[in-house]
Structure formats: C-alpha cells, structure tokens
Amino acid sequence: MAVIRSNRPLDWAQVAAVAAGEPLELSADARARIAAARVLVEQIVERGIRAYGVNTGVGALCDVVVSPGEQRTLSRNILMSHAVGVGAPLGAAETRAVMAAAVNNFAHGHSGIRLEVADQLVALLNADCLPEVPAFGSVGYLSHMAHIALVCIGEGYARLRGERITGRAALQRLGLEPLVLEAKEGLSLVNGTPCVTGLAALALARAERLLDWTDMVASMSFENLRGQLAAFDEDSLALRISPGLNLVGGRMRAALADSGILAAVVGQRTQDPLSMRTIPHVHGAARDVLTATADVVNRELASITDNPIVAGTPEEPRVYSQAHAVGASIALAMDSLATAIAQVAAMAERRLDRLVNPLVSGLPAFLAEPGGTCSGFMIAQYTAASLVAQNRRLALPASLDGGITSALQEDHLCHATPAALKALEIIDNAGRIVAIELLAAAQAYDLQSIDAPRAPHTGALWQRVRRVVPTYRDDRPLADDMSAAFRMIADEAPPPLPNPGKIGPRPLTSADGAATAAPATLANLAAAGHVRAAASIAVNDGQAAAHIA
Template identity: 85%
Template sequence: MAVIRSDRPLDWRQVAAIAAGEPLELSAAARGRIAAARVLVEQIVERGIRAYGVNTGVGALCDVIVSPSEQRTLSRNILMSHAVGVGAPLGAAETRAIIAAAVNNFAHGHSGIRLEVADQLVALLDADCLPEVPAFGSVGYLSHMAHIALVCIGEGHARHRGERISGREALRRLGREPLVLEAKEGLCLVNGTPCVTGLAALALARAERLLDWTDAVAAMSFENLRGQLAAFDADSLALRVSPGLNVVGERMRNALADSGILASVIGQRTQDPLSMRTIPHVHGAARDVLAGTAEVVNRELASITDNPIVAGTPEAPRVYSQAHAVGASIALAMDSLATAIAQVAAMAERRLDRLVNPLVSGLPAFLAEPGGTCSGFMIAQYTAASLVAQNRRLAAPASLDGGITSGLQEDHLCHATPAALKALEIVDNAGRIVAIELLAAAQAYDLQTIDAARAPHTDALWRRVRSLVPTYRDDRPLAGDMAAAFRLIAEAAPPLFPSPGKPATPPADETTLTRASNSNIAATDAANIAANDPHSVASAG
C-alpha cells in the first residue's frame, strides 16, 4: 500500500514503512509546492539576490560569488566533492529511509529543486534500485545524501536485484536520463537532516519491536527464576508516574497470568534481585524515551531543514540562510534512545547470568545437560557480556563529539547522523543479547525442577522457540541457534500479550516478517554458520 506525501508531512512510521518496501507517492498538492519553490529559486537567480549555495560558494566559500553561467557547475561539483563516504555501504532499508525523508523535506515547498529531481528519487525507490551509500564519514548530513544524489545524475553506483551497477546503468534500466542539475539543486540534495531523520525512523521501528520482545523474554526468565509476582502489582506500580512503567507492568501481569510455577513459590522471598523486580521500571523508562524520541523525529519530519530556505512570492522572494540544517535536537534524541536500549540490554544479560548460574537459578549449571561433559550456555553468556560492553562504549554521546570544519566556518558540530548510526548498532547488539536470553529461558523450561505448568503466554513463546531449534545438548554449534533466535527477534513480532481473561495469542505466522527489521544483519549471522550443519538456521524448524 503506497505511502502518500500529501499536505501533511510523513511521520516516522510512514518512513519506516517505506524503508520496508512500501512505495512513496507525491500528491498533487505536494508536487505543486515543489514546483512553486522552484519558481522562487529562478527568481532569485534572475534578480541576482545573494543566496548561499545558489550564487555563492558553500561552507567557508560562502562569500565567493558564483556567476549564472557557473551555477550548474557548482551544483554538480557539490555532489562530487561531498561524496566522501567511507566504509561498508548502508543496508537497503537504511538507504530507502533516507531517500523517503529527503523527498518528504522537498515536499514542504521550501527547497527549490525541480519536480524532475524529486521524481528521480521516487523512481529509484519504486524500482528498489538503491544508490550505494558508504556508512561513515559524516559529521552531520552531507556525504550520505551526496552518494544518493550521484545516481540521479548518472554517477556513483547502485544495487539492483542483487547486482552492483553504475549510476548510469541504473537509470538506463529504469528508462530515465541522468539529470543536469540547475542552480541550488546540488546543495538541496546534500543539505538538511533527511539522513539522520530517515535513520532515526528506522531506529525507532527496530527499537519498538525489540522492546516488545524484551518484555516477552523477561517474562520467561522471571518465571524460570521463580520471581515474586508482587513486583508487578498494579496498585504499587501506579504510585510511580510513568506511562511506560505501567504499560510494562500490565504486560508482565498478563504474560504471567495462571503460571503454576509462580503460584507455587508465592511468598518464598521478600524481594527479588533488581534485574527481575525492576523490569517495569527499566523497560518502562526505555519506552518513555522511545515515545519522547518519536516526538522529536516527527517534529523533524515536519520541519524545513534546508540551508538556505526559500520563501515569499515570485514577486518578492526571500532567502533564509541560517542554521535549520543543524540537527541538534535529533542528535540528542538518538543519543538518548541509544543509552536507553543499551540499559535494557544490559539488564537482559544480568537475567541471563542468573539463568545459567546454579548458585541462584535452582537449575543445572549453565543449563547444560548433562553437566561436566557439556558446557551448555556458559560461553553464550560471555557473548552477551561482550555485547553489553560494546554497547557501553557505543553509548558515549555522539552529540558531544564536536570538532571544527570548513576553515572555522562550521565550528560547532552535532554529529546527528553518527548518533543515529550507533543507535542502530546498539539496537542490533541488544537484539542479539535478548536472543541469547530467549534461548536460555527456553532451555531453563526444559530443565525446570518445579513440576507445575507454565503460564499460557510463556508456554506459547517456549513452543515458538522449540519450533525453530530443539533443546540444546552441546550437539551442534550454539551459534546456529543464536542466529535463528536473533532472526526471529529481528524479523517477526512476538505473540501479542494477552488481555485479562483471554487466552495467550498463538505464535504468529512467519509471513509477518518485514524488511524494515534488521533482517540484513540477521542474515549475515546465519551465513556465518556451517552450511552443511544439519541444525543450522537454514534447516531449523
């Protein structure tokens, strides 16, 4: 179903849907706004009104006047000189998200590109013929969009149906011609915050799904560790003002309803360890951060972030050349989301450690069967601890990195795009940590010494895991099971949490998988497993 950019700006969910493969359409009104803004640029050129990047150089060259005969050259040269990305290319979902956010920005009607330029970008999305965009090398927003724009003029490279092709060949396959950029268009294509905004929308989608899974997996661990349900008492939790906390508390109560295991241990402990009794507090705090971040991203999508901005009328065009392209608010939001997800993952590792530690679990050491000759989940917990440490390093705020560029003209940098990229990496790592906890919780059920029934909801989750991988007996590389579990978390939603008095939702059909998830990362994990292993992801389930 197409996502239409109409009179209203796209929101983050719509950008994430386009990243997942939905087509993007421009309404007649949006097209009209784009065309009207182009008229303003043409009037600025014709009247010789001084405008940054239109008839001047850029950055520290902003006071160098560029003649009308040189303005096409300036636009082309901006792409060439700004396409300085390094490292592995972004994934398809990331690239689609950035393009969607860029088209959304143009549709505000204050950029000044021609309709042909917006249509070129939409055509690339429609054909899923995506520019090759190196992930690193940006302190703000320039290099990623420059690599995308190269394909619009027949330069650079793209990927189409799994093949790496030149930008010119990409356009030929789409039946389109390379664009010759006019005044301001080169700057329009690299400017503003679409890069970080698109990536941020994707980070929100992945983080939201991860938090749903983390609640579900935490319920399994809580039950296996025989926690006290009083930790989720509704009256108690209502005393702390936090929408997220109370949502998670209700989820935990519903997920663990009718648990025979927990019913058999009521009152045995006064208080559970913090990694168990603060599930609503920590998970809920992350949900509150997610909600706040979503507000920031939606505000950014609703904002004009060009420099310069064109406004006014053809009779009286105006140029605003200030700082709307600086992404301070979204950089801070991405840093905050990254820290929140890192904390949730760190607590998941603590629950995992309790599951494998016989001193506190009441279960066989390291969930091994049998012990001695088998190590079970001993070393999988090492992997989780390593990822927690990596997240801790990544969670250092990018927005404080600073730096000086362009001959002191740009002497304060917010590093918004790097903040979004590291947030995405933290979400990936967190997904792997929760996947290991999911496997360990399922194993703990298999070895549970209490002869009592699981809650219907956690039983459904256990069955879902066992439909993918059997009980682990050191009979295969555990990495294969971990990849299968991560793929499940990255690509599929967990079963819906039941409402009071309703049965647990059966496992969701795997056809609900979506490309907006981290499927490219999960596939990489799976590819690292021995192809002939009978227990590998390819043959699981």
C-alpha cells in the same frame, strides 16, 4: 497501496514503512509545492539576489559569488566533492529510509528543486534501485545524501536486484535519463537532516519491536527464576508516574497470568534481585524515552531543514540562510535512545547470568546436560557480556564529539547522523543479547524441577522457540541457534498478549505533536503483535489511514 506524501508530512512510522519496502508517492498538492518553490529559486537567480549555495560558494566559500553561467557546474561539483563516504555501505532499509525522508523534506515546498529531481528519487526508491551509500565519514549528513544524489545524475553506484552497477547503467535499466542539475539543486540534495531523520525512524521501529520482545523474554526468565509476582502489582506500580512503567507492568501481568510455577513459590522471598523486580522500571523508562524520541523525530520530519530555505512569493522571494540544517535536537534524542536500549540490554544480560548460574537459579549449571563434558550456555553468556560492554562504549554521546570544519566556518558540530548510526548498532547488539536470553529461558523450561504448568503465554513463546531450535545438548554450534533467535526477534513480532485491551494503550506522539494511542499507527500495532500489517499506510488530505489485515 503506497505511503503518500500529501499536505501532511510523513511521520516516523511511515518512513519506517517505506524503509521496509512500501512504495512512496507524491500527492498533487506536494508536487505543486515543490514546483512553486522552484519558481522562487528561478526568481532569485534572475534578480541576482545573493543566496548561499545558489549564486555563492558553500561552507567557508559562502562569500564567493558564482555567476549564472557557473551555477550548473556548482551544483554538480557539490555532489562530486561531498561524496566522501567510507566503509561498508548502508543496508537497503537504511538507504530507503534516508531517501524517503529526503523526498518528505522536498515536499515541504521550501527547497527549490525541480519536480524532475524529486521524481528521480521516487523512481529509484520504488524500483528498489538503491544507491550505494558508504556508512561512515559524516559529521552531519552531507556525504550520505551526496552518494544518493550521484545516481540521479548517472554517477556513483547502485544495487538493482542484488547486482552492483554504475549509476548510469541503473538509470538506463529504469528508462531514466541522468539529470543535469540547475542552480541550488546540488546543495538541496545534500543539505538538511533527512539522513538522520530517515535513520532515526528506522531506529524507532527496530527499538519498539525489540522492547516488545524484551518484555516477553523477561517474563520467561522471571518465571524460570521463580520470581514474586508482587513486583508487577498494578496498584503499587501506579504510585510511580510513568506511562511506560505502567504499560510494562500490565504486559508482564498478562504474560505471566495463570502461571503454575509462580503460584507454587508465592511468598518464598521478600524481594527478587533488581534485574527481575525492576523490569517495569527499566523497560518502562526505555519506552518513555522511545515516546519522547518519536516526538522529536516527528517534529524533525515536519520541519524545513534546508540551508538556505526559500520562501515568499515570486514577486518578493525571500532567502533564509541560517542554521535549520543543524540537527542538535535529533542528535540528542538518538543518544538518549541509544543509552536507553543499552541499559535494557545490560539488564537482560544480568537475567541471563542468573539463568546459567546454579548458585542462584535452582537449575543445572549453565543449563547443560549433566556431567563435565557439556558447557551448555556458559560461553553464550560471555558473548552477551561482550555485547553489553560494546554497547557501553557505543553509548558515549556522539552529540558531544564536536570538531571544527570548513576553515572555522563550521566550528560546532552535533554529529547527528553518527548518533543515529550507533543507535542502530546498539539496537542490533541488544537484539542479540535478548536472543541469547530467549534461548536460555527456553532451555531453562526444559530443565525445570518444579512440576507445575507454565503460564499459557510463556508456554506459547517456549513452543515458538522450539519450532525453530531444539533443546541444546552441546551437539551443534550454539552460534547457529543464536543467529536463528536473533532473526526471530529482528524480523517477527512476538505472539500477541492475552487481553491486550486490559494493558492500556501505548503513548505515542503523532507528527503534529498530539498524543495518540498505539493503535493509531500500523507499525505499532504490528510491533505489539496485535495485528498483521498489510501492505501500506496512506496519508491523504491530512488524514492517516492504516490498512490492516
């Protein structure tokens, strides 16, 4: 079954589901809203009501009137002139996410495109025929959507079943005709914030899964480093008001329950180092940021972000040509999420350093075989330190970059899409850091000197790693193991925790702003490892239904 855009906007989890490969459909209500908005544009054209990008130029040319006979040319030329992206193209998931968010925006019924335009995008998406979209060169959103729209008119390039083909060839293979764009359609296709909202939804899905893994990998390191379980005492953590902190504390208690290793060292230290005893505080803070970011992204998906917006009735059409396409709030949210994930990853590297340092670990130096011929995880920690430094550079706020474009007409820029792109990069870097910690923690179990059992959950995690990679003995390139561990973290959910009901629900925010628990969305259940996601999330008549297998 498909993700259906009906009378309720998509939320971030649904956009992420489409990004992961689910099909997208427009309900009859959504199609009616799109068609009704088109009637408004036709009335604006017929009556000669001045409307930005409909019968005027764009940017600094907003006061140049465009005649009815030139409006098709204007729409086509907007795509041609705005398709200025550079660099490597977006991945398939990123492209699908942007396309899903664009269709969601049109379905609000205030853009003024024809149904044929929305249907063309949906057809490309559901055939997994994805436009080639260069990742860089945007201060906001324009170039990415322009490259997507090119394929709709038979221009640009697309990938179909791994083959790079022209936009015209892509349409031919799908039995589609190139569109001839009418008034406003060129501007509608490149305008608004779907680019950043799509990428932001993907960032949320990846960050949520990463945080679930990071909690579990941290529990392995904590056990190997013989931490004091008092750090996760429920009554103590409850004194600090943070849903994320208390959630992480519960997850750590569940993951480390019945640990013989930790039982053997109770009371041996008054305090553990901060990278161990502040796991709930740092991971929890990141989860609180994740919740706040989800709220912003859902609000953005529920908002009309075109410029101009068409409204009113065919008898009295209205045009709002102001600034709803500016993505200040989502740019700030992406910067915040990026910083939060960078901090979590930085602390993971500190735990990794403790695992490989014999001065504090109580384990063989660098988790290597005895003797001076083996380096073990010595240099893998260098890699993690390098990625932490890269994240620190990337975490500088894109939303403050500023700049001036279009002959002083656009003299304040929020850089929302670049903020989302660097958040995605930070999340990937963080996943690689946590993957190295995961390997080191598994190696530490192999070398533990305490003759006591692991916690059942951490033992299951260790076994899962060992099914993928054996104990490391400097007998193969460690980079291959690191890559395998990263793919595990990026592509799979961690094993479900025992007694998840005792941990408490994860706070999230639905598209209408109401607080919901984690089980309300399939993506959260799957990311938490509590269920295996089936093929769809459907939204019909304003009600979300998660299909779970």
